[in-house]
Amino acid sequence: MIEVSGLTKRFGDKVIAVQDLSFSAKAGEIYGLLGPNGAGKTTTLRMLATLLKPSSGSLKVAGYDVTTHPEDVRRNIGVVNGGMGLYDRLTGREILEYFAYFYGIGKIDAQKRIKQLEGALEMTDLLDRRSSEYSTGMKQKIVIARAVLHEPAVLILDEATNGLDVVARRAVLEFARAYRSKDRVVLFSTHIMAEAEELCERAAIIDHGRLVAQDSVANLKTQSSANNLEEAFFRLTRSVN
Amino acid sequence: MRGKFVWHVTFKELLTTVRDVRSFRSAVMMPFILTPIFLLGFPALIAQTSGGEVVRRQTVGVTGLERIPAGLRGLLEAEGGVKLQAVTDPLIAVQSGVVDAALRVPANGLPVAAGEKTVQLEVLVKFSDQRASVVRDKLEGIIGAYSRKLVVKKLAGLGLSADTLEPLKAKAVNAETASETAGGLFAFLIPFLLLNAIIGSAATVATDSTAGEKERGSLEILLVSPITRLEVLLGKLGAVTLYALFGVLVQISAFVITTALSPLILGLFGANASSVAERLGGNLSLGFGGFAMLLLIGVSVAMMLSGLLIAVCLYARSFKEAQTYLIPVQLVSVFSSIGLQFGDFIQRSPALYSVPVIGSVIGILDLVKGKLGLEMLLVIVASNLIFAVLTAFLALRNFRSEQVLFRN
Numbered sequence: 001m002i003e004v005s006g007l008t009k010r011f012g013d014k015v016i017a018v019q020d021l022s023f024s025a026k027a028g029e030i031y032g033l034l035g036p037n038g039a040g041k042t043t044t045l046r047m048l049a050t051l052l053k054p055s056s057g058s059l060k061v062a063g064y065d066v067t068t069h070p071e072d073v074r075r076n077i078g079v080v081n082g083g084m085g086l087y088d089r090l091t092g093r094e095i096l097e098y099f100a101y102f103y104g105i106g107k108i109d110a111q112k113r114i115k116q117l118e119g120a121l122e123m124t125d126l127l128d129r130r131s132s133e134y135s136t137g138m139k140q141k142i143v144i145a146r147a148v149l150h151e152p153a154v155l156i157l158d159e160a161t162n163g164l165d166v167v168a169r170r171a172v173l174e175f176a177r178a179y180r181s182k183d184r185v186v187l188f189s190t191h192i193m194a195e196a197e198e199l200c201e202r203a204a205i206i207d208h209g210r211l212v213a214q215d216s217v218a219n220l221k222t223q224s225s226a227n228n229l230e231e232a233f234f235r236l237t238r239s240v241n
Numbered sequence: 242m243r244g245k246f247v248w249h250v251t252f253k254e255l256l257t258t259v260r261d262v263r264s265f266r267s268a269v270m271m272p273f274i275l276t277p278i279f280l281l282g283f284p285a286l287i288a289q290t291s292g293g294e295v296v297r298r299q300t301v302g303v304t305g306l307e308r309i310p311a312g313l314r315g316l317l318e319a320e321g322g323v324k325l326q327a328v329t330d331p332l333i334a335v336q337s338g339v340v341d342a343a344l345r346v347p348a349n350g351l352p353v354a355a356g357e358k359t360v361q362l363e364v365l366v367k368f369s370d371q372r373a374s375v376v377r378d379k380l381e382g383i384i385g386a387y388s389r390k391l392v393v394k395k396l397a398g399l400g401l402s403a404d405t406l407e408p409l410k411a412k413a414v415n416a417e418t419a420s421e422t423a424g425g426l427f428a429f430l431i432p433f434l435l436l437n438a439i440i441g442s443a444a445t446v447a448t449d450s451t452a453g454e455k456e457r458g459s460l461e462i463l464l465v466s467p468i469t470r471l472e473v474l475l476g477k478l479g480a481v482t483l484y485a486l487f488g489v490l491v492q493i494s495a496f497v498i499t500t501a502l503s504p505l506i507l508g509l510f511g512a513n514a515s516s517v518a519e520r521l522g523g524n525l526s527l528g529f530g531g532f533a534m535l536l537l538i539g540v541s542v543a544m545m546l547s548g549l550l551i552a553v554c555l556y557a558r559s560f561k562e563a564q565t566y567l568i569p570v571q572l573v574s575v576f577s578s579i580g581l582q583f584g585d586f587i588q589r590s591p592a593l594y595s596v597p598v599i600g601s602v603i604g605i606l607d608l609v610k611g612k613l614g615l616e617m618l619l620v621i622v623a624s625n626l627i628f629a630v631l632t633a634f635l636a637l638r639n640f641r642s643e644q645v646l647f648r649n
Contacts, residue, residue, distance in 0.1 A: 011644075049465045052643055074467045083458025089260040090253070101249050102466040146462070 250476020
């Protein structure tokens with residue numbers, strides 16, 4: 001589903017945000033992209049989402065190359081990032097309809113899908129209010145609904161639990177778990193190791209733009225003789241640095 | 242390129258702009274408040290103030306008051322309505338503001354009859370003080386009248402009539418067209434207000450749809466959906482241009498209503514102020530063709546500025562930062578209005594009309610005064626459209642630049 005090989009991203013001559021990064025995530029799994037702030041996670045995800053062009057290396061999403069088939073890639077991904085990115089003066093329903101249009105979802109189908117998501121994400125009675133009136137938790141539900149409107153094969157969650165309370169955070173993690181299926185993959189990027197340990201089967205740890213380790217979460221802990229993923233993360237990144 | 246995607250973006254941008262009730266209300270109401278203030282209020286206020294100064298009894302300091310002939314003194318006090326006051330140093334008296342003006346009477350006095358050597362009577366006033374110009378005109382007029390009286394008396398003694406002095410006399414006849422009369426001295430305010438409306442309206446949408454979207458994080462999400470950057474940009478350009486056009490229409494409506502109501506509003510300031518204000522002008526007197534030409538210039542300027550504003554705002558990371566970047570663009574309307582006050586001295590040429598913004602404001606000024614020909618209108622519109630394409634390309638380049646979009 002996601003194949004990253006020798007991926008490098010330079011900004012100008014001095015900054016190398018991502019260097020020779022390789023990992024792959026298969027359908028049916030929740031894959032963790034872990035690293036501290038500034039490790040290069042967001043840059044990697046932006047390249048995956050066709051927002052940034054790789055300086056070198058190859059990147060395939062759902063079988064499409066991001067540089068040669070960017071629009072096909074965008075049809076097959078849904079993105080939830082840390083910032084809410086909602087339009088304050090539109091209602092939740094209008095926001096969802098606005099984005100549904102770009103995915104070629106007709107009005108009637110869009111209404112059906114929104115109804116479906118309304119139930120799945122418990123958004124009843126709130127969709128027709130302007131998003132400026134929403135709580136942070138409700139905003140995040142709209143953001144998730146927007147990302148999965150077109151039922152993408154790849155769901156990218158980039159620091160998706162940032163700033164959420166316990167209940168909203170739990171809802172995001174549960175939705176990610178429920179979204180995974182035999183023909184879908186969830187890419188979960190975070191700096192919170194406890195969340196990754198709870199959710200991901202496999203993970204790549206990156207630091208300073210380089211891959212430090214890539215394996216199942218259980219193996220990462222065993223490799224570093226750690227009791228939990230956070231400890232494993234510290235040991236693995238320290239041994240490299 | 243998919244036109245339906247472009248319109249989908251345009252519609253959403255316009256919907257969110259209109260739903261910002263405060264901004265929308267201000268866009269609709271401000272022209273109807275500012276236009277009568279600028280075009281009627283200021284001229285009426287100036288007329289009322291200057292009229293009051295003419296009527297006011299100014300104090301005039303005089304050195305050698307006892308040497309002023311009775312005839313001249315009578316004219317100054319009775320016809321000029323000034324109060325004469327003896328001072329020792331006229332320069333200091335004027336500079337300190339003790340008197341409005343001063344006369345320095347020579348030691349050997351002033352003539353009481355014509356035919357002798359010309360005597361110079363110094364009138365001391367502050368040249369930069371606009372109020373002082375009223376008393377200066379009064380004093381120079383009365384001194385001239387007194388001098389003429391002496392000459393006429395001398396001529397009468399010689400058996401000659403007063404007409405001997407003036408075998409030929411010039412008479413100025415107003416050759417203005419109706420549009421020029423309506424435009425008057427304050428005609429420069431019309432392009433200024435129109436340009437201001439275009440920039441103000443366009444900036445509202447441009448800042449929110451670029452820097453605002455960046456700040457909220459929604460731009461990144463929009464670009465991840467299956468719409469091309471060209472389609473997003475054209476959608477936003479469409480929204481900025483349409484809203485600027487809306488601003489143009491509101492402003493033109495405000496001109497029309499202000500002009501229609503001007504007799505009523507000016508009547509409130511009194512007959513004298515009203516007639517002076519009418520002479521100062523600032524009214525829009527155009528036929529259907531004139532309004533069509535005005536709209537054509539407005540649309541082409543809006544298209545040109547839309548691309549420029551989007552290109553500039555894309556550099557900003559936040560709404561506030563974008564507003565700062567737009568200050569120089571907004572200053573263009575202020576500077577051009579200052580320059581337009583001297584519009585009659587500017588030599589018109591196709592090259593001048595093709596200069597972005599400047600050519601358009603001069604064109605609007607000429608249109609208001611009924612002097613814009615069809616050829617020059619085409620030069621202005623063609624130039625604006627060429628620059629509109631260039632600014633759109635600049636905006637597209639910025640929209641495709643990682644450094645601009647994801648600047649941190």
